[in-house]
Amino acid sequence: MIWDKNEQLSRDEYRAIQEAGLRRTVQYAYDRVPFYRRKMREIGIEPGDIRHLEDLRHLPLTTKDDLRHNYPFGLFATDLEEVVRLHASSGTTGKPIVVGYTARDLEIWTDLVARMVTLAGVTRKDVAQICFGYGLFTGGFGLHYGLERAGATVIPSSSGNTEKQLMLMEDFGTTVLVSTPSYALYMAEVAQQMGIDPAKDLNVKLGLFGGEPWSESMRKEIEARWGMTATDNYGLSEIGGPGFAGECFCRCGMHIAEDHFIAEILDRDNFQPLGPGEYGELVITTLTKEALPIIRYRTKDITRLFTEPCACGRTTMRMEKVTGRTDDMLIIRGVNVFPSQIESVLMEVKGVSPFYQLVVDRQGYLDTLEVHVELLPDYFTDNYADLKALEQQIEKKLYAVLSVTARVKLLEYNSIERTTGKAKRVIDKRPKLI
Amino acid sequence: MIARQISVFLENRPGRLSDVLEELAAVGINLRAIAVADTTDFGIMRLMVDRPDEAEARLKAAGFTCTINDVISVEIPDTPGALAKVTRTLANEGINVNYLYPFSRSALLLLKTDDNRRAVEVLSRAGFSIVDEDHLYRPEEEDLTK
Structure with missing residues (x-):
């Protein structure tokens, strides 16, 4: 099943949506966020200069430090009155990075996660157990509301207490596991110690994994131990959390929600845009965010993009599994x-x-x-x-x-x-x- | 009496003990007692040598983390139950032994307590002879006690 008709547009249609979204976002950020206005003025750019995707390269990049220096709400484009939810990611020292959502932001986020879990194969018949921590981390709540919207039965079991997790999994007939990939393997080990063979005794058919980079060999290991299909998804708090990209059953890259984000790949050294298939740093611009519009956010993650249509019938651009980082961050x-x-x-x-x-x-x-x-x-x-x-x-x-x-x-x-x-x-x- | 030992902080990796020992051998410093407890990542090597100050200077110059500190040297008869009597004497006074190890070639015991001064007192009172540092390194002397 395909959740949204926007997943099957032509490249030209995506371009039209993205260019309209880009013009709107740049004007909006310029008008409402002093940080963006100052940065654009410093290099002599006005919102009107940014018309096409090719103009994107003229806009300044935004980094984690920019978010940190504007802690907590300095980059928000709306009053706190309009903001209905706050999340935060772990920063380097002391203060975290804070992200805010208006009611409309939450609505879109929920829909994007519903789209993402649907493309991984979740249906109304599924029972999904979310073993991400619920709290400031965007993973828990993000998957929670998205899975509910997709019609799955959600078990918000959060992280920890592995034996109880497994008990619930067995008793509730969980079919979808949401966790970090390493926790999935750890759970499988604990299950074995409890005399449970996850592949035989449990009903988990699908895994939605994110939160950390993982290898193809780890995927094979998880699939063998659980007897499941393990899918990867990608998101980061700064651009709103999960919902940016996720794998379909073909598992040939993660489909990017191109109607809400622009993904660029930049050369690691000179920050010039690279073409499809070339490895570089992923840089993301949000197109529909109200509370915290983000222009050209440097993810520091290394990957590459593909634009060929996928066998699943979707035409959205796909990103490969993240293969490394440009900074020294460890996960x-x-x-x-x-x-x-x-x-x-x-x-x-x-x-x-x-x-x-x-x-x-x-x-x-x-x-x-x-x-x-x-x-x-x-x-x-x-x-x-x-x-x-x-x-x-x-x-x-x-x-x-x-x-x-x-x-x-x-x-x-x-x-x-x-x-x-x-x-x-x-x-x-x-x-x-x- | 109270004698001085050298304690060396050592990472638990192959060759580190040899590094210390070879450093001392190079200047002809003689080892009389050594204690190394089994540990995980790091350990403390404790040494009784005839020229402690020189040994410390040499090891520090070679980059080792070391310190000189006090232990008590107690002479005990080479008979069953002799050590037990020492430890019981201290236990009765509530003095805790951090570690102990034997001094080579004689029934001489080195021990570190949480209160060395009082330990010397109570052990002397209980009839044990406490050996002076100067006498430790003179093997020709028959009587090690003062």
């Missing part, structure tokens, strides 16, 4: 972690040097994060308990900032290589994607 068990967050914690702790290394690995199916940090010689006593306490103190502080468990390992002073160039802060031992 640990679905949580965004920046080395700078860890650095700021270490700087506050007495007894350790500013030299550190992050070692990311995968045990079974879950990511592990180790923080290696040097003990300052002056803080060394003969007492083992003091050293253990120091490790635990840092671990506790890291958890408070990151919301993900990191193990701290004290190293001898000077054991981390000093470099005059860019320090190698992260050692990612996880199997490579693809």
Whole structure:
């Protein structure tokens, strides 16, 4: 089933919709958001200069830092009175990035998620269990309302308590699992320990996975263990959350909601637009957002785009699975972690040097994060308990900032290589994607 | 009496113990006792050497994280139950032993407590002889006690 007729337009029709949306959004942002007005004036551009998709390249890019510096509502185009929902994403240090939705934004968001889950294969007959955290994270509520609109029976079980999740799954006859891919594999392991074979004893046929990059081999593993079809979807809080793109049953890339967003791929070095099939950074412009219109947002995710029609009958542009990042952001068990967050914690702790290394690995199916940090010689006593306490103190502080468990390992002073160039802060031992 | 030991902070990776030992051997510093507990990521290596100050300076110059600190050296008879008597004596006084290890080639015990000064008092009172640091490294002396 195809949810919206807008999924089957011609390339010319998409162009017409996008150009109209672009002109409207640029004028709207210019009129209502001082940040955009200032940035456009700085380079001598007026809204009237932006007529066609080809003009997009003249507009300034927007980054996560821009959102952070305008915390909390500085980039909102509407009064808070018009805003009916707030969400937030994990930022680098301290303050998160805040996104707002008007009633109409929520209406469109819900419809886009309904479209996305429908193209993955969800129907009114499905029972969907959402194992994303409900809260500031856009994933939980986004999928919740979209799945309801698509007609599925929604179980808002949220994250955690895996054994209970599995019990509900068995008792309620769950057919669709919504989670991070790594949590799906972890659940399968717990199920096996409980004597449940997910492929035989459970009724889950379809997985909607997002929140972290995952490989094709991980997909195969999930499908084998669960006896399900595992689909990928993509979205980020800054542009509204899930609903931007998702896979259909053909699984040949994620269909982008082109009637609501413009996707560009830019060269990683010179930021010039690249053509279909070329790898670069994904940059997104929203076309219908009222509360928080976003022009040319740098996702820092590396992917490529395809415009050929899909075997499923849809004509929307597709994006390949994300294969990497242009920055040093790590995704640990679905949580965004920046080395700078860890650095700021270490700087506050007495007894350790500013030299550190992050070692990311995968045990079974879950990511592990180790923080290696040097003990300052002056803080060394003969007492083992003091050293253990120091490790635990840092671990506790890291958890408070990151919301993900990191193990701290004290190293001898000077054991981390000093470099005059860019320090190698992260050692990612996880199997490579693809 | 109270004797000085060197404690070295070591990451648990192959070759680190050798690195320390070779550093000391290079300047002819003699080891009399050594204790390394099994740990996970890091450990503390404790050493009794005849020239502690020199050893510390040498190790620090070589980049090791180390410190000199006090332990008690107690002489015990080489008989069953002798060590138990030491630990019981301290336990009766509520003194906690952090760790202990034997000094080589004699029934001599090094131990670190949470209150070394009081531990010396109570052990002496209980009849144990506490050995002076100077006497530790003179193997020719028959009587190690003062």
